[in-house]
Amino acid sequence: MHEETNFELEERFLTADRLISEGQLREAAQTLEDILAEAPDFGKAHNHLGWLYETKFKNYDRAEEHYRLAVKFAPGYAAAYYNYCYCLAALRKHDELEIILGLALKVPGINYATLYNEYGMMREIQGRYDDAIHYFRLHIQNSFDSKTIDSAVESISRCERKKKLIV
Template sequence: MDHLTKLEELLNGANNDIKNGAFDEATNKLEKIIDMDPDFGKAYNHMAYLYDVKFKEYEKGETLYKLCLEKSPMYPPVYYNYAVLLSTLRKYDELEELLNTAINIPGITKSTIYNEYAIMYEQQGKLDQAIEFYKKCGMDTLDKATLERAKASIDRCKLKKDFL
């Protein structure tokens, strides 16, 4: 088995551990991957996800997402995960910069990125911009649930506008 195959196999094991709630086991596998190959960016994304979502250690998660972007800038999942963290932390300038990069990454789901732009604008009270991006999200998807969520989000923004 070659080096890369071994790393991917360990990463898949860590993914399964995360899905099964075995976060310590996942962390151990990810640390092993990073020890074996410090340039294997995907491992940093998964580790960041654990620190961000499961352990609520946002600073550590942010540092690890940045490492993933540095090592594997063409890896789409890091953009989705890091965008949610930046949104949670209300770091809108950094978030907008990340989304501007993400939208041009091959393999990225554009509707997901448009939705993140929309959430960012909605959180800032820029409701017209949010509505425009929820529309882009809806127009770019083939998934009915995503389309319905975009429609509901537009309706929510229109309701909020009534308060202004």
């Protein structure tokens, strides 16, 4: 079943997005809350509220909840997966992160290089250096940007060094 696009809500969402980019965070948050009061299943608004709560208001519980709802209600919206992954990684919630990364790999148009980098960093934090190196190599294989490839090469070197230093 294909969802109908509510252009009025989409326009208000774009207004909130613009307000965020202009640094008008209170107004953006209020606009997003108003959208969700009218349409609690508007996943993109949940994503943006999650991002505000995580990065600007430092309320990680509310951020996680909004990201969870974003993925639930907008399963094809790649930004929600990236943001949710970054939040879970920062909180070192690896079990949840593993689940979201697995779901994200199935989203059409998702950037595999980004996801494999997240897998690599998670494995590195867990001390699973060989697994981390495997994912950083997948990151390289799926990347088309020289800077991100260079970063992955540095990550592999760092993991190799850690393997020697931490026994």
